[in-house]
Amino acid sequence: MRKPGQLVGRGVIPSADKGKALPSVKAEMSVAQSLVEMRNITMTFPGVTALDDVSFESRPGEVHAVVGENGAGKSTLMKILAGVYQPDRGEILLGGQPVRISSPHEAQRLGISIIYQELNLLPDLTVAENVFLGREPRRALGLIDDRTLEDGAREVLNRLGVDIDPRMRLGRLSVAQQQMVEIAKALSLNAQIVIMDEPSASLGGRDLERLFDVIAALKKNNVAVIYISHRLAEVFQVADRVTVFKDGKVVGTQAVSDIDRPSLVRMMIGRTLSETFPPRGKRVGEEILRVEGLCCGEKLTAVSLTVHRGEIVGIAGLVGSGRTELAQAIFGARRTDGGVVRIKGRKVSIESPRHGLQHKLGFLTEDRNLEGLVMGLSVRENAALPSLKGRQRFGFVDRKAEDKVVGGMAESLRIRAPSLSQEVEYLSGGTRQKVVLAKWLISGPELLIFDEPTRGIDVGAKAEIWQLMRDLADQGKAILMISSELPEIVGISDRILVMHRGSMVGELPSEAATEEKVMMLATYGESHGE
Amino acid sequence: MVSDGLRLSRFRSRWQRLWSEHRELVTIYAILGVLILIGMIALPAFRSPRNLFNVLRQAVALGLVSMGQTLAVLVGGIDLSVGSTISLIGVYTTGLMAQYASPGAVVLIVVAMIAIALIIGLANAFVITRLHVAPFIATMGVGAIIQGFVLLYAKRPGGAIAPGWDFFAEGMIGPVPFPVVFLLLLVALAFFFLRKTVAGRHVAATGGSEVIARLSGIQTRRVTAYAFMISAFTAALTGLYLTSRMGAGDPLMGGLNYDRYDLDSVTAVLLGGTRLGGGKGGVVGTLAGVLLVSLLNNLFNLAGINPYIQWIIKGLIVVSAVAIYAIRKQGEAT
Numbered sequence: 001m002r003k004p005g006q007l008v009g010r011g012v013i014p015s016a017d018k019g020k021a022l023p024s025v026k027a028e029m030s031v032a033q034s035l036v037e038m039r040n041i042t043m044t045f046p047g048v049t050a051l052d053d054v055s056f057e058s059r060p061g062e063v064h065a066v067v068g069e070n071g072a073g074k075s076t077l078m079k080i081l082a083g084v085y086q087p088d089r090g091e092i093l094l095g096g097q098p099v100r101i102s103s104p105h106e107a108q109r110l111g112i113s114i115i116y117q118e119l120n121l122l123p124d125l126t127v128a129e130n131v132f133l134g135r136e137p138r139r140a141l142g143l144i145d146d147r148t149l150e151d152g153a154r155e156v157l158n159r160l161g162v163d164i165d166p167r168m169r170l171g172r173l174s175v176a177q178q179q180m181v182e183i184a185k186a187l188s189l190n191a192q193i194v195i196m197d198e199p200s201a202s203l204g205g206r207d208l209e210r211l212f213d214v215i216a217a218l219k220k221n222n223v224a225v226i227y228i229s230h231r232l233a234e235v236f237q238v239a240d241r242v243t244v245f246k247d248g249k250v251v252g253t254q255a256v257s258d259i260d261r262p263s264l265v266r267m268m269i270g271r272t273l274s275e276t277f278p279p280r281g282k283r284v285g286e287e288i289l290r291v292e293g294l295c296c297g298e299k300l301t302a303v304s305l306t307v308h309r310g311e312i313v314g315i316a317g318l319v320g321s322g323r324t325e326l327a328q329a330i331f332g333a334r335r336t337d338g339g340v341v342r343i344k345g346r347k348v349s350i351e352s353p354r355h356g357l358q359h360k361l362g363f364l365t366e367d368r369n370l371e372g373l374v375m376g377l378s379v380r381e382n383a384a385l386p387s388l389k390g391r392q393r394f395g396f397v398d399r400k401a402e403d404k405v406v407g408g409m410a411e412s413l414r415i416r417a418p419s420l421s422q423e424v425e426y427l428s429g430g431t432r433q434k435v436v437l438a439k440w441l442i443s444g445p446e447l448l449i450f451d452e453p454t455r456g457i458d459v460g461a462k463a464e465i466w467q468l469m470r471d472l473a474d475q476g477k478a479i480l481m482i483s484s485e486l487p488e489i490v491g492i493s494d495r496i497l498v499m500h501r502g503s504m505v506g507e508l509p510s511e512a513a514t515e516e517k518v519m520m521l522a523t524y525g526e527s528h529g530e
Numbered sequence: 531m532v533s534d535g536l537r538l539s540r541f542r543s544r545w546q547r548l549w550s551e552h553r554e555l556v557t558i559y560a561i562l563g564v565l566i567l568i569g570m571i572a573l574p575a576f577r578s579p580r581n582l583f584n585v586l587r588q589a590v591a592l593g594l595v596s597m598g599q600t601l602a603v604l605v606g607g608i609d610l611s612v613g614s615t616i617s618l619i620g621v622y623t624t625g626l627m628a629q630y631a632s633p634g635a636v637v638l639i640v641v642a643m644i645a646i647a648l649i650i651g652l653a654n655a656f657v658i659t660r661l662h663v664a665p666f667i668a669t670m671g672v673g674a675i676i677q678g679f680v681l682l683y684a685k686r687p688g689g690a691i692a693p694g695w696d697f698f699a700e701g702m703i704g705p706v707p708f709p710v711v712f713l714l715l716l717v718a719l720a721f722f723f724l725r726k727t728v729a730g731r732h733v734a735a736t737g738g739s740e741v742i743a744r745l746s747g748i749q750t751r752r753v754t755a756y757a758f759m760i761s762a763f764t765a766a767l768t769g770l771y772l773t774s775r776m777g778a779g780d781p782l783m784g785g786l787n788y789d790r791y792d793l794d795s796v797t798a799v800l801l802g803g804t805r806l807g808g809g810k811g812g813v814v815g816t817l818a819g820v821l822l823v824s825l826l827n828n829l830f831n832l833a834g835i836n837p838y839i840q841w842i843i844k845g846l847i848v849v850s851a852v853a854i855y856a857i858r859k860q861g862e863a864t
Contacts, residue, residue, distance in 0.1 A: 125731075
């Protein structure tokens with residue numbers, strides 16, 4: 001099913017030869033036919049341009065796939081279409097008429113429905129109440145018509161071919177079932193435009209097939225489907241056209257029949273950033289960490305890996321592939337239900353972050369603002385936080401000792417803050433990351449786990465962080481790095497491990513690794529020749 | 531033909547369903563039953579009809595305000611201005627009734643009091659949804675403002691009630707006290723509102739997740755306003771009821787002095803299984819919470835326990851009730 005040659009579903013989906021129409025004809029049709037058109041959309045968040053002059057259109061009876069790396073702007077564009085965000089510039093045409101989509105409510109009214117990436121359901125309500133939340137069938141006096149509510153939910157669930165009791169409390173369903181309810185909710189609007197933002201993230205096997213059947217049925221009913229996915233196999237399976245986003249811009253739009261897998265991957269990653277990575281280290285020493293068959297519910301399935309002294313091991317994978325969960329499990333911040341963790345060959349059980357610290361592990365989390373730093377505290381206080389214990393005298397913090405240790409660390413990490421008393425909320429992203437690093441280094445770890453070490457940091461500071469990581473490795477630390485940024489993974493890892501849906505699906509030595517290969521593994525879960 | 535075995539298993543499965551869906555409710559009513567039993571057996575003074583009616587009268591005062599508090603908690607907030615609202619309504623009502631006592635005037639006074647309450651609720655909602663102040667602080671601040679108005683108007687107990695106004699608290703319908711009927715009607719009304727009306731369901735949805743509710747097209751600000759207006763409205767009912775019971779007004783009748791309706795109503799709501807933070811719960815549980823709090827107050831008094839120790843015990847109950855739910859929720863999450 002995943003082999004590119006047999007790709008896929010073309011026979012299943014009714015209008016299979018639609019994509020084979022002549023390009024010139026199609027271009028004309030698109031002008032006449034587009035159901036929704038977004039023109040020159042620009043959207044900025046504080047400090048980030050999420051979308052830069054993006055245009056996008058979608059036609060009735062067509063599945064338009066949207067792909068791109070994390071943070072490329074796909075979800076932002078869709079949230080604009082769904083009325084969640086208002087763009088700074090640009091216009092939206094619906095059936096040729098300019099419209100303003102001021103709220104999610106307005107989007108629904110205009111016949112636009114969206115399945116969000118994260119579940120938007122309330123666990124304490126019933127399935128039926130969730131499906132019709134905000135649009136409950138009413139009788140006089142604002143009373144809810146429960147009969148119609150349940151029948152309507154049952155009808156749309158049947159259309160999806162799933163057997164879920166609409167009176168069931170949502171919280172009792174599995175995640176996959178909840179995902180189907182989320183889809184049912186979008187379908188129940190009978191919208192002309194259905195946006196699916198990674199609907200397949202938690203679906204597998206039969207549920208995925210049902211989803212594809214539903215998409216085929218929507219197409220037949222002339223609905224415009226916009227399908228965001230990381231999994232390229234699905235794009236080739238269901239989509240008619242595909243648009244590639246990168247760094248808030250559209251790279252291009254292609255008919256799926258006109259493009260093959262490698263060229264799509266190339267469109268997704270082909271970047272021209274001149275990024276300077278530090279030279280690779282040479283000395284790989286003893287084994288620090290060995291993980292064997294680690295399991296954690298549905299998140300991790302028998303994951304094994306090793307990290308050695310002096311080595312940077314990169315973990316690649318899509319969001320939701322279990323990378324962060326793996327790091328949390330190793331560090332003791334997530335309960336596991338199977339597997340062995342060894343530190344320097346000795347079997348250990350790490351059940352809390354405190355244990356992790358005791359075993360000389362450090363974890364720089366993805367969201368350093370929330371989990372890594374206390375915003376209102378100073379550089380000194382933040383950096384000394386986990387290691388306060390050694391610097392107490394009769395229960396009081398020994399400020400002098402603190403100053404000495406943190407000051408030395410700030411110097412060696414080149415932390416650029418006006419003073420150690422500076423509160424961290426006024427520092428740049430790169431400097432904050434260094435403070436987090438200082439905090440962990442003071443506790444004297446042997447293995448450091450970096451989760452997205454350079455997210456939200458500007459390019460210059462990135463290079464500095466990378467250099468620091470390399471220096472640490474050269475000084476004999478073992479480093480495990482999780483990253484969504486392919487250049488970073490390929491650029492500084494000595495070894496690259498790729499995860500897909502909770503499993504380790506491949507290992508690439510740095511000499512053999514290319515962004516393409518990593519992306520292939522991450523999106524398909526297996527490599528294809530090459 | 532239905533065999534006994536089948537009937538039994540059906541009964542059992544219904545019971546299991548009741549247990550799994552309404553665990554809190556079953557538990558609290560069971561505790562209530564046990565407590566009544568203990569009172570009946572251990573304290574002869576407890577089972578005198580006079581005392582039982584007394585418990586019920588106390589329960590009505592707390593019950594009315596707790597109905598609205600349930601909605602404030604359910605929508606994801608908390609209303610700590612109910613105590614001062616009760617005092618305000620109490621002193622204004624008795625102040626006005628001392629001068630205007632005709633039936634027509636009484637109707638006008640009641641309408642005016644309810645209007646004032648709705649404005650207070652609206653003010654709470656405004657501070658919460660527009661000024662983005664956390665409900666705890668917002669309602670505490672609004673409560674302080676109201677208490678200021680109360681003390682500007684009346685510094686000591688006083689005022690009077692119109693003839694016949696005492697029916698609210700003292701009247702009987704057959705063998706049943708009128709206020710008990712009134713409270714049960716209000717519970718039924720609130721139950722119906724939450725279960726059967728669109729607005730009511732949106733209260734729980736907004737409390738469950740304001741973001742999800744908003745993304746589903748619910749106007750969450752309006753829903754929050756409904757909840758806090760209803761909360762202030764039922765606080766006004768308690769204020770009116772207390773004037774009828776006491777025959778006078780008191781600037782501290784809603785708080786500080788003897789009954790702290792802020793704390794007690796929140797205690798009743800949380801004991802009744804409504805989740806702090808919103809999204810889950812209801813008035814049937816709150817009714818049990820109200821009876822439990824009133825019963826405890828009564829038993830403590832009969833047993834001659836120092837009122838300050840009662841405060842300590844009540845505080846412990848609130849904290850443990852919330853802690854038990856929090857711990858259980860954590861257990862579900864992992």
